[in-house]
Amino acid sequence: MLPYEEFLEEILIPGNVLQARIAELGEEISRDYEGKSVLLVCILRGGVMFLTDLMRTLTIPHAIDFMAVSSYGTGARQSSGQVRITLDLQSSIEGEDVILVEDIIDSGHTIASVIELLKTRQPSSVRVCTLLDKHERREAEVPINYCGFKIPNKFVFGYGLDLDEYYRNLPFIGVVKPDKYIPPD
Numbered sequence: 037m038l039p040y041e042e043f044l045e046e047i048l049i050p051g052n053v054l055q056a057r058i059a060e061l062g063e064e065i066s067r068d069y070e071g072k073s074v075l076l077v078c079i080l081r082g083g084v085m086f087l088t089d090l091m092r093t094l095t096i097p098h099a100i101d102f103m104a105v106s107s108y109g110t111g112a113r114q115s116s117g118q119v120r121i122t123l124d125l126q127s128s129i130e131g132e133d134v135i136l137v138e139d140i141i142d143s144g145h146t147i148a149s150v151i152e153l154l155k156t157r158q159p160s161s162v163r164v165c166t167l168l169d170k171h172e173r174r175e176a177e178v179p180i181n182y183c184g185f186k187i188p189n190k191f192v193f194g195y196g197l198d199l200d201e202y203y204r205n206l207p208f209i210g211v212v213k214p215d216k217y218i219p220p221d
């Protein structure tokens with residue numbers, strides 16, 4: 037793989053701006069759930085960076101668990117409307133206050149399917165916390181309770197989001213050069 041600079045059109049959200057907003061989200065969540073404890077469910081793999089930074093800003097007791105899903109379609113961006121669970125939760129969520137932690141909500145199909153599935157397991161509540169919201173591309177109706185940033189309809193990478201699995205480590209969100217990378221459909 038080439039150095040990430042080859043693919044970077046511009047930095048959309050610098051690292052310090054990400055961290056400041058994540059701290060605000062952590063405060064808001066800690067206030068909303070005061071006196072309770074929550075289960076953070078991270079959707080692998082893109083949500084990992086966001087999860088670990090968000091956790092450090094929470095003052096309420098919380099546990100974490102992970103899920104991985106893949107679209108029935110040809111690629112991560114395929115809006116087939118159905119997802120397949122490739123890794124399920126280890127914990128029972130019955131009676132738990134669950135917060136789904138996502139990197140980005142695009143068409144909304146992924147998170148909509150996950151919510152539908154989790155609700156069959158009798159959690160006390162399910163809320164959604166996403167770092168990025170590509171709202172122009174929404175197809176499924178998704179209640180977003182906590183949102184870091186609304187972003188334009190551009191393919192982005194870094195801070196958990198990948199280009200062919202690379203560059204998740206970057207501390208910022210960057211826009212990909214359209215002529216250098218074709219996103220999976």
Ligand code: IMP
Nearest residue numbers: 112141142143144145146190191192197
């Ligand atoms: P949705 O089901 O269309 O909302 O798709 C959400 C998933 O598509 C995210 O969890 C990402 O894995 C992927 N995705 C959507 N847009 C981008 C992007 O700009 N960069 C990297 N991955 C993206």
Ligand code: MG
Nearest residue numbers: 080081082139
């Ligand atoms: Mg994802």
